[in-house]
Amino acid sequence: MDNKKPLYERFGGDQQVSELIDQFYYKVLFDKLLRDKFLKADMSRVRYQQKRFFSQMMGDKNTQYTGRDLVEVHKDLNITNQQFDKFKVHLKNIAQDMEVSGADLEELLDHVEKYRDQIVFSKAA
Numbered sequence: 001m002d003n004k005k006p007l008y009e010r011f012g013g014d015q016q017v018s019e020l021i022d023q024f025y026y027k028v029l030f031d032k033l034l035r036d037k038f039l040k041a042d043m044s045r046v047r048y049q050q051k052r053f054f055s056q057m058m059g060d061k062n063t064q065y066t067g068r069d070l071v072e073v074h075k076d077l078n079i080t081n082q083q084f085d086k087f088k089v090h091l092k093n094i095a096q097d098m099e100v101s102g103a104d105l106e107e108l109l110d111h112v113e114k115y116r117d118q119i120v121f122s123k124a125a
Contacts, residue, residue, distance in 0.1 A: 084120050
């Protein structure tokens with residue numbers, strides 16, 4: 001695999017990112033720890049913005065995330081470190097099911113981890 005290519009390309013491009021996000025929100029909406037964060041959300045919009053965010057985060061030069069600032073989106077949701085960690089577990093499991101290589105999976109999770117301070121605002125565990 002060519003590690004000089006952006007993760008987005010190595011991952012499989014738009015179709016695979018869309019699949020990852022769709023499967024992710026399917027899992028999240030059935031997860032008792034996470035689902036209440038999305039009860040009032042327009043899930044079509046959330047999925048659309050998340051796909052754009054992930055595509056850009058993973059190195060797609062043709063995608064620009066145009067959603068709200070991450071701090072603004074998350075500051076009143078009281079997301080805990082435990083919930084953020086669970087978010088990452090779902091991503092990891094789905095990516096493994098999609099047969100993403102170990103190195104690419106670690107890179108994806110490292111990218112996500114960089115945003116913890118913009119998403120977690122609760123002092124709870």
